[in-house]
Amino acid sequence: MVCLSLSTRCTTQNSAVLKATKNIKALLDVRPDSATVIRNGITSVVAPKTVSIDERIQVKAGEKVPLDGTLLSLKGSFNTSALTGESVPRTIHMGEQVLAGMVNTNSVVDIRVNRKYEDSSLARMLEMVQDATTRKSKTELFIRKFARVYTPIVFALALAITLIPYFVVTDYLFSEWLYRALVFLVISCPCA
Numbered sequence: 001m002v003c004l005s006l007s008t009r010c011t012t013q014n015s016a017v018l019k020a021t022k023n024i025k026a027l028l029d030v031r032p033d034s035a036t037v038i039r040n041g042i043t044s045v046v047a048p049k050t051v052s053i054d055e056r057i058q059v060k061a062g063e064k065v066p067l068d069g070t071l072l073s074l075k076g077s078f079n080t081s082a083l084t085g086e087s088v089p090r091t092i093h094m095g096e097q098v099l100a101g102m103v104n105t106n107s108v109v110d111i112r113v114n115r116k117y118e119d120s121s122l123a124r125m126l127e128m129v130q131d132a133t134t135r136k137s138k139t140e141l142f143i144r145k146f147a148r149v150y151t152p153i154v155f156a157l158a159l160a161i162t163l164i165p166y167f168v169v170t171d172y173l174f175s176e177w178l179y180r181a182l183v184f185l186v187i188s189c190p191c192a
Contacts, residue, residue: 032066069111
């Protein structure tokens with residue numbers, strides 16, 4: 001949107017955009033960079049994108065789960081706050097679903113991968129967040145088009161309220177007419 005002469009609107013809007021961007025970057029930091037895969041009894045650290053469905057991965061205490069899968073260990077305790085916002089660790093038992101982005105809080109666990117990296121719940125969630133920030137609603141698009149015309153007109157009228165009385169009113173006082181123009185700006189654009 002076009003910013004008016006009052007900077008509070010611009011500052012508030014910019015800080016909201018910066019905060020949203022910061023939150024999205026924090027979400028992107030949730031993505032694990034590596035996965036420990038067990039292939040033929042040998043563990044190797046690889047990129048999560050290279051792990052296939054039905055492969056077995058190992059997640060140590062304090063590590064993020066890189067891919068969705070089924071828990072093969074007897075049980076495990078996972079911090080799900082990155083996905084659900086809950087601060088209480090969740091205990092998951094053998095055969096139950098473990099989601100990418102959870103943090104293993106207890107001991108080493110084995111997980112059988114049941115979704116590719118691109119199809120994991122974390123990847124889908126991040127994709128939805130990024131799509132939501134790039135897509136604009138019909139209402140927002142209309143308001144932006146409207147503001148391109150409305151804002152310059154309102155600003156020109158406020159300027160006219162300040163300057164035209166100089167030529168018409170006999171006891172013209174600049175500060176009084178400037179105040180009236182500012183009142184007009186605030187009334188015509190209340191969020192300013």
